Amino acid sequence: MRRALRLTLPLGLALFLLATLAVGRARGGDAVPHTTDAEAGRRHILETPYVPPALDQEVADNLWRVWTEPLRSQAEALDAEARRALVFRHYGLDPRPDDASAHPLQMVVTPEGAWHMSCFTCHGGHVAGQVLPGLPNAHLALQSLVDDVAKTKRLLGRKLAPGDLAASFLPFGETVGTTNAVVFSISLLRLRDEDLNVVPPKGIPRLPHHDLDAPPWWHLKRRKHLYIDGFAKPNHRALMQFLLVPQNGRDAVLAAEDDFRDIEAYVRSIEAPRWPFAVDAEKAARGRIVFEAACADCHGTYGEGGSYPEKLVPIDVIGTDRVRLDALTVDDRTTYSTSWLTEYDPSGVRTDPGGYVAPPLDGIWASAPYFHNGSAPTLWHVLHPEQRPAAWRRDPVLYDEQRVGLRVEEAAAPPATQSPDERRRWFDTTKRGKSAAGHDFPAALDETQRSDLLEYLKTL
Numbered sequence: 001m002r003r004a005l006r007l008t009l010p011l012g013l014a015l016f017l018l019a020t021l022a023v024g025r026a027r028g029g030d031a032v033p034h035t036t037d038a039e040a041g042r043r044h045i046l047e048t049p050y051v052p053p054a055l056d057q058e059v060a061d062n063l064w065r066v067w068t069e070p071l072r073s074q075a076e077a078l079d080a081e082a083r084r085a086l087v088f089r090h091y092g093l094d095p096r097p098d099d100a101s102a103h104p105l106q107m108v109v110t111p112e113g114a115w116h117m118s119c120f121t122c123h124g125g126h127v128a129g130q131v132l133p134g135l136p137n138a139h140l141a142l143q144s145l146v147d148d149v150a151k152t153k154r155l156l157g158r159k160l161a162p163g164d165l166a167a168s169f170l171p172f173g174e175t176v177g178t179t180n181a182v183v184f185s186i187s188l189l190r191l192r193d194e195d196l197n198v199v200p201p202k203g204i205p206r207l208p209h210h211d212l213d214a215p216p217w218w219h220l221k222r223r224k225h226l227y228i229d230g231f232a233k234p235n236h237r238a239l240m241q242f243l244l245v246p247q248n249g250r251d252a253v254l255a256a257e258d259d260f261r262d263i264e265a266y267v268r269s270i271e272a273p274r275w276p277f278a279v280d281a282e283k284a285a286r287g288r289i290v291f292e293a294a295c296a297d298c299h300g301t302y303g304e305g306g307s308y309p310e311k312l313v314p315i316d317v318i319g320t321d322r323v324r325l326d327a328l329t330v331d332d333r334t335t336y337s338t339s340w341l342t343e344y345d346p347s348g349v350r351t352d353p354g355g356y357v358a359p360p361l362d363g364i365w366a367s368a369p370y371f372h373n374g375s376a377p378t379l380w381h382v383l384h385p386e387q388r389p390a391a392w393r394r395d396p397v398l399y400d401e402q403r404v405g406l407r408v409e410e411a412a413a414p415p416a417t418q419s420p421d422e423r424r425r426w427f428d429t430t431k432r433g434k435s436a437a438g439h440d441f442p443a444a445l446d447e448t449q450r451s452d453l454l455e456y457l458k459t460l
Helices: 011-018 038-047 057-066 071-076 080-091 142-155 162-169 181-189 217-222 236-243 250-255 257-269 281-294 323-327 330-337 379-383 420-424 447-457
Strands: 107-109 114-117 124-127 130-133 312-314 355-357 391-400 405-411 426-428
Touching: 038 107, 038 257, 057 071, 057 080, 057 114, 057 142, 071 080, 080 142, 080 391, 142 162, 142 420, 181 236, 181 323, 217 257, 236 250, 236 257, 250 257, 281 447, 323 355, 379 405, 379 447, 420 426
Parallel strands: none
Antiparallel strands: 107 114, 124 130, 312 355, 391 405, 391 426
16 A cells, blocks of 8 residues: 555544444546636536535525524525525625525535535635626635534534534634635545545654645636746646545545536636726836836746746745645655655655745735735735735625725734634734735835836736
């Protein structure tokens, strides 16, 4: 047997989950050729459940009953349709574009009424009045949702599922709009060997919990490496990591591989959205000159003949929060590099990247908040490092057209007395992995240059 992937999950939880399923051992053969279909990939994300259900329709209809006041009374006074809209807004869910169903974009809802998380849970959301598949979900309240699912099941006299229990060991995210995705992936991988067989975890658990901002999907077609640190080569198997819950045996994961070839094709087909408001053309033209002098070396050029360098910037140069970089050790990356997820090919994996890759900026106006940890709520704050707020709370609907990004309330610190849900709606830059420091390069520009540059960024 190949060695277990040396990644982390609380040992007691891992053993509990392992006890719920049979363990397969065989190694699969060669992949059968498959003609990819992007539209089929979109349908798979919307319609095919790949992980156990997070909740069902009965729970969804009663989530509001466990809310704190005055929100609970507000929900109670509404009719069913308005209450559903409030529930969606509270958890960062959106109605599906061009779909008459009442199902959220972010969930697969089966005919039996089971709600399953999907790729769109984190990679689908709304901005400036538009619901966009592939957009980072800047309003996702995932930890609040899983907490409230457990409370609602208790209220209804229902038994908790293993996933409900897992949430008490492994946080899904400390702040609305971000997720603990890397640690969640690490934890799942620890339960597999390199051939995807489920195995008991080994070693001392290491849980570097930290929140991340999901990347926009329209960037994938421009990149030769995935993730903010350029760690791994793009590959449909890399998109399958969250199928590795222990309830999915090896055969179930292998059976989904062709689906994820289609899903990768769909992700690559997504185009960046265009700025929906007016642009000052003269300012934008001046801003382009500023951009090409001050920003293009790392972020590339745009328009006809544009190019993207995919430049890896050393962490000491960029100066942004390094928790994400340190979360995966060289040993973690090396072990991953020889696994089924990379098709046993280590050549595309950077085991010690040493920094973050400057991302492409197509559709940058839509993908607030900014930096890999989502610590800067608008592009204006990116360009004014000295004025980034210590704490801020996003509006669930409104867009900041002037500063280009989330409409936020700023504070020196989050209010002291709050419920856990209310606390997660504040981004606190003093917390682990959430620093808004770094990327100080715009400080070299004067205010006119920054204003012109901001106008140009709207056009990308």
